[in-house]
Amino acid sequence: MKIEYSNNLKSIPPYAFAEISRKKKALREKGKDLVDLGIGDPDLPTPKGIVSAMSDAINDSSTHRYPMDAGRPDFRQAWADWCKKRFGISISASDVQATLGSKEGLCNLARAFVNPGDKVLVPDPGYPGYANGACLLSGGIPVKMPLLEENGYLPDLSAINASDAKDAKLMYINYPNNPTGAVADKAFYSDVVDFAEENEVIIVSDLPYSEIYFDKKNKPISFLEVPGAMDVGIELHSFSKTYNMTGWRLGSAYGNPEIVAALSKVKENIDSGVFEAVQMAGIYALTNYPEAPALDEYNKRMDTLVAAFNDIGIEAKKPPATFYLWAKVPAGETSASFVNKVMEAANVVLTPGTAFGEYGEGYFRASITSPSERIIEAAERIRNLK
Numbered sequence: 078m079k080i081e082y083s084n085n086l087k088s089i090p091p092y093a094f095a096e097i098s099r100k101k102k103a104l105r106e107k108g109k110d111l112v113d114l115g116i117g118d119p120d121l122p123t124p125k126g127i128v129s130a131m132s133d134a135i136n137d138s139s140t141h142r143y144p145m146d147a148g149r150p151d152f153r154q155a156w157a158d159w160c161k162k163r164f165g166i167s168i169s170a171s172d173v174q175a176t177l178g179s180k181e182g183l184c185n186l187a188r189a190f191v192n193p194g195d196k197v198l199v200p201d202p203g204y205p206g207y208a209n210g211a212c213l214l215s216g217g218i219p220v221k222m223p224l225l226e227e228n229g230y231l232p233d234l235s236a237i238n239a240s241d242a243k244d245a246k247l248m249y250i251n252y253p254n255n256p257t258g259a260v261a262d263k264a265f266y267s268d269v270v271d272f273a274e275e276n277e278v279i280i281v282s283d284l285p286y287s288e289i290y291f292d293k294k295n296k297p298i299s300f301l302e303v304p305g306a307m308d309v310g311i312e313l314h315s316f317s318k319t320y321n322m323t324g325w326r327l328g329s330a331y332g333n334p335e336i337v338a339a340l341s342k343v344k345e346n347i348d349s350g351v352f353e354a355v356q357m358a359g360i361y362a363l364t365n366y367p368e369a370p371a372l373d374e375y376n377k378r379m380d381t382l383v384a385a386f387n388d389i390g391i392e393a394k395k396p397p398a399t400f401y402l403w404a405k406v407p408a409g410e411t412s413a414s415f416v417n418k419v420m421e422a423a424n425v426v427l428t429p430g431t432a433f434g435e436y437g438e439g440y441f442r443a444s445i446t447s448p449s450e451r452i453i454e455a456a457e458r459i460r461n462l463k
């Protein structure tokens with residue numbers, strides 16, 4: 078039988094990281110010691126307290142049945158309380174939906190709003206989930222909003238052409254930003270609210286990095302903090318990056334009640350919610366860790382990475398947030414040529430900017446999800462290349 082994929086599935090380009098994974102595997106098979114600064118997955122374990130809370134919860138057999146679709150009431154209340162404390166925003170627990178991480182929420186949300194041929198505004202460079210898992214898999218057409226260094230990696234809303242703006246159903250924004258490390262301020266978010274109202278575009282704010290910041294007196298904000306945002310948008314958060322819980326699959330969606338309800342309806346028809354023991358571990362995390370447990374370690378590592386790269390002549394500034402350093406490749410190189418050279422000759426894994434879209438050309442991303450000694454080792458190896 079001829080197996081024919083749907084047009085939506087066929088429209089998704091090959092996974093940008095597949096080529097890198099292949100090369101990594103080949104080098105490891107040759108016995109090479111790779112320093113991997115390529116991945117966006119915390120290397121530190123989930124804190125013991127959260128693991129113990131999970132252990133208690135899983136020993137309680139009441140957690141073993143199908144979860145309530147939208148999430149446990151105590152989980153949703155804990156999320157609403159956390160948002161009040163952290164961002165000063167008032168959300169009712171009934172307008173919170175537990176998700177299987179932010180990726181699931183942002184992808185399933187598109188099923189609720191995108192008809193075939195509808196446009197979706199996505200950042201470039203950007204997390205590939207917006208254009209692929211969300212937009213293309215729902216039959217939409219991604220329209221790129223370039224994130225340029227000279228604009229602080231914020232999209233220029235006035236540069237979006239009028240017909241794209243009118244035809245767009247959703248706009249994805251993500252600050253603190255993967256891959257650039259940029260943050261957004263209230264002035265930008267207010268402009269986004271105006272744009273959304275004018276063009277009737279739903280705003281999806283993907284916020285998994287709000288707790289990975291380097292200036293404790295100037296923390297990243299939520300989109301929902303600005304007036305009008307609750308009318309036009311939804312925010313997606315995650316336990317993955319804050320609490321080193323990527324494997325657990327826990328996140329939350331909150332904001333405009335009608336938009337949250339649409340996501341809930343999609344989820345009711347696809348998954349049956351988040352394992353309740355995981356939600357209970359999530360409540361423990363929210364109520365016991367006033368900041369990301371790895372924050373001070375990340376701060377040290379980022380200083381080490383920036384200093385080491387500057388030392389070998391790579392221009393890079395410490396970002397305000399995220400565990401990524403976004404930097405220009407040396408003159409005369411492309412993203413791919415530099416990343417390949419560093420991988421093959423220095424056995425250091427970086428991510429080419431082009432893995433996040435065409436506007437990532439000329440840049441690479443290095444993550445601090447390896448210990449400081451390994452980061453220094455990586456910089457030394459790159460220095461010896463030159």
Ligand SMILES: *Cc1c(COP(=O)(O)O)cnc(C)c1O
Nearest residue numbers: 178179180181204255315317328
């Ligand atoms: C890691 C990441 C996600 C996915 O997080 P999960 O909650 O683990 O699904 C979503 N968006 C961005 C920008 C990310 O970097």
